[in-house]
Amino acid sequence: MERTILHCDCNGFYASVESVLDPELSTVPMAVCGDPKSRHGIILAKNELAKKYGIVTAETVWKAQRKCPDLVLVKPHHDEYRRYSKRVNEIYCRYTDQVEPFGIDESWLDVTGSRRLFGSGKEIADSLRREVREQTGLTISVGVSFNKVFAKLGSDYKKPDATTVIDKDNWKQIVWPLPVSALLYVGKSAERELDSLFIKTIGDLAAAEPKRLTQRLGKLGSTLYEYANGLDSSEVRRYDEPREIKSVGNGMTFSRDLTSYEDAKIGIFALADEVATRLRKYGLCACTIQLQIKDTEFKVVSRQKPLANPTALASELAEGAMQLLYASYNGSSPIRMLTVTAANLVEEGQAAEQVSFFGEQPIDREKKKNLETAIDSLRGKFGRGMISTGAILGSDIGLEGGHHNEEE
Numbered sequence: 001m002e003r004t005i006l007h008c009d010c011n012g013f014y015a016s017v018e019s020v021l022d023p024e025l026s027t028v029p030m031a032v033c034g035d036p037k038s039r040h041g042i043i044l045a046k047n048e049l050a051k052k053y054g055i056v057t058a059e060t061v062w063k064a065q066r067k068c069p070d071l072v073l074v075k076p077h078h079d080e081y082r083r084y085s086k087r088v089n090e091i092y093c094r095y096t097d098q099v100e101p102f103g104i105d106e107s108w109l110d111v112t113g114s115r116r117l118f119g120s121g122k123e124i125a126d127s128l129r130r131e132v133r134e135q136t137g138l139t140i141s142v143g144v145s146f147n148k149v150f151a152k153l154g155s156d157y158k159k160p161d162a163t164t165v166i167d168k169d170n171w172k173q174i175v176w177p178l179p180v181s182a183l184l185y186v187g188k189s190a191e192r193e194l195d196s197l198f199i200k201t202i203g204d205l206a207a208a209e210p211k212r213l214t215q216r217l218g219k220l221g222s223t224l225y226e227y228a229n230g231l232d233s234s235e236v237r238r239y240d241e242p243r244e245i246k247s248v249g250n251g252m253t254f255s256r257d258l259t260s261y262e263d264a265k266i267g268i269f270a271l272a273d274e275v276a277t278r279l280r281k282y283g284l285c286a287c288t289i290q291l292q293i294k295d296t297e298f299k300v301v302s303r304q305k306p307l308a309n310p311t312a313l314a315s316e317l318a319e320g321a322m323q324l325l326y327a328s329y330n331g332s333s334p335i336r337m338l339t340v341t342a343a344n345l346v347e348e349g350q351a352a353e354q355v356s357f358f359g360e361q362p363i364d365r366e367k368k369k370n371l372e373t374a375i376d377s378l379r380g381k382f383g384r385g386m387i388s389t390g391a392i393l394g395s396d397i398g399l400e401g402g403h404h405n406e407e408e
């Protein structure tokens, strides 16, 4: 049976929640930014009026204020964003129990089994838009399709507050002319690779030689080829399904052997950074950190330790991994590969309770968390290369490629 999948995306989520909390904000040009008092703070979100002044996400407050001197600046309220996210997902759950959140403001819904009760995919999408608007004050755009990838593409196609249907009759007309970057998992680096093969649109990708794609992009190449041809059969998870993810790991073989603590530290921070981003995406925290060191003779040492707090912070994961490194590496023999793995995972909400119980400095951690979450959202928009630390950028150990992400 043909599936009916919806992808629902809250429009301008941070800025919209701020306007719901303080309706005055919807009458003025407004932006949410990391630190409103710092001219070097970065714009995280803006409302429609601010958009008219040409204000864009990720520019500095200083630059934005030059475009619009009366711009009203608001600091992010992550607790409220989580609260609204939950409310919106609860509305989705009235239509199906297959609701799979993707980040804080997007979810997939499989409504195949709900059509008899609630109407066609488009009718359900329109009902959802109305209910979310009336009950939360937020607007969503919805893509309706026969797989997750095209549903996601559809929610991006027309917004705000719109429904786009991509079905078996019109998908080639709608999808193939779009740039490859519109496809799920095509980031900046994949886009560059595809561009070098003269593949610019999803149609080009669909007609490409699968073997060449695999040569250039590895497994991602064959996945993207299937997506471009409408062949995505991945399922929408149930909302109440326990997370099957037991660990999130990231390993890398470096372009040259690492021969000092300094070298290894740069590698560990880059790996921990990626692990942290993925943990935050799933709303999970790690209680245990693992480090695996492979030497040039392929001998492997694995160590693990509990973390002081359940965490999804790159800095704390890296710190834990560094302690393992100091305990198990002499600081001079050559290292070929490092893997950092976050294990013993708990839901973020559970983790927060444990942290306050142990009385760690919650304010400092909250600050760090806000910063790292802000970085996630910028990377989501502009690709991973957008923000890297100086040490990573200046290093010659080959951090640009060759990652092996693992989830178990």
Ligand SMILES: [Mg+2]
Pocket (backbone or CB within 6 Å): 009, 010, 011, 012, 013, 105, 106
């Ligand atoms: Mg959104």
